[in-house]
Amino acid sequence: MPVRTIRPLHGHALSYLLADPHGREAALVDPQSRDLPLIHALLGEHRLSLRWVLRTHAHDAQPPAELAALHGLGVPVVQGGDAAQVRAPDDGGRLPLGRGIIRVLRTPGHTPDGLSFVWGDRLFCGCLLDVGGCAWQRWPADPALLWDSVTGKLFTLPDDTLIYPGQYRRRCSVSTVHDQRRWHAYFARCSRDAYLARLAAHAGPDHPHPHRPGPLPTPRC
Numbered sequence: 283m284p285v286r287t288i289r290p291l292h293g294h295a296l297s298y299l300l301a302d303p304h305g306r307e308a309a310l311v312d313p314q315s316r317d318l319p320l321i322h323a324l325l326g327e328h329r330l331s332l333r334w335v336l337r338t339h340a341h342d343a344q345p346p347a348e349l350a351a352l353h354g355l356g357v358p359v360v361q362g363g364d365a366a367q368v369r370a371p372d373d374g375g376r377l378p379l380g381r382g383i384i385r386v387l388r389t390p391g392h393t394p395d396g397l398s399f400v401w402g403d404r405l406f407c408g409c410l411l412d413v414g415g416c417a418w419q420r421w422p423a424d425p426a427l428l429w430d431s432v433t434g435k436l437f438t439l440p441d442d443t444l445i446y447p448g449q450y451r452r453r454c455s456v457s458t459v460h461d462q463r464r465w466h467a468y469f470a471r472c473s474r475d476a477y478l479a480r481l482a483a484h485a486g487p488d489h490p491h492p493h494r495p496g497p498l499p500t501p502r503c
């Protein structure tokens with residue numbers, strides 16, 4: 283069980299349990315407090331020792347008690363930004379897990395302080411990039427940074443890197459860097475300027491956040 287996907291009964295958010303096969307150490311990516319009973323059960327069933335809570339990003343709308351509940355797991359919480367009692371690693375930071383290493387990438391765009399995590403040939407990027415058919419990005423904090431993070435960080439990883447996103451869309455939730463670089467509905471075969479123009483076309487004065495593009499229509503592919 284190197285990676286266990288924790289799927290919600292409702293909604294689209296995904297979280298992951300990473301288990302080092304040798305050291306019996308584990309890390310959680312984007313866990314949600316409502317899943318804590320399941321998380322404790324999985325850790326106990328597989329006799330895993332939790333080492334890290336890794337959060338790709340957090341939103342303002344998140345209940346304040348959420349972070350406190352995750353601290354209750356008793357391990358460091360890794361997250362971008364300057365929230366109290368979280369560890370904010372530098373770009374390229376390395377977090378040990380068993381006999382392996384989790385590498386931290388600073389990937390702003392969806393949120394200003396977004397992080398991604400690379401563990402072997404697996405990438406965990408939260409909501410920075412949706413995969414599965416016609417992916418789209420909703421409410422990016424900064425479309426230009428989003429483009430730079432996706433094309434300059436994610437798409438420069440080896441082709442076979444598996445992408446585990448933070449959202450479940452349609453029937454597919456895991457892809458590869460190769461496939462997304464080649465087929466992504468917004469980032470493939472597109473220039474930075476064209477991408478930004480496309481998002482700007484969806485922004486408007488009536489939008490609750492006029493400086494941000496609104497939800498993008500899902501293109502057919």
Ligand SMILES: [Zn+2]
Nearest residue numbers: 339341392409
């Ligand atoms: Zn998000």
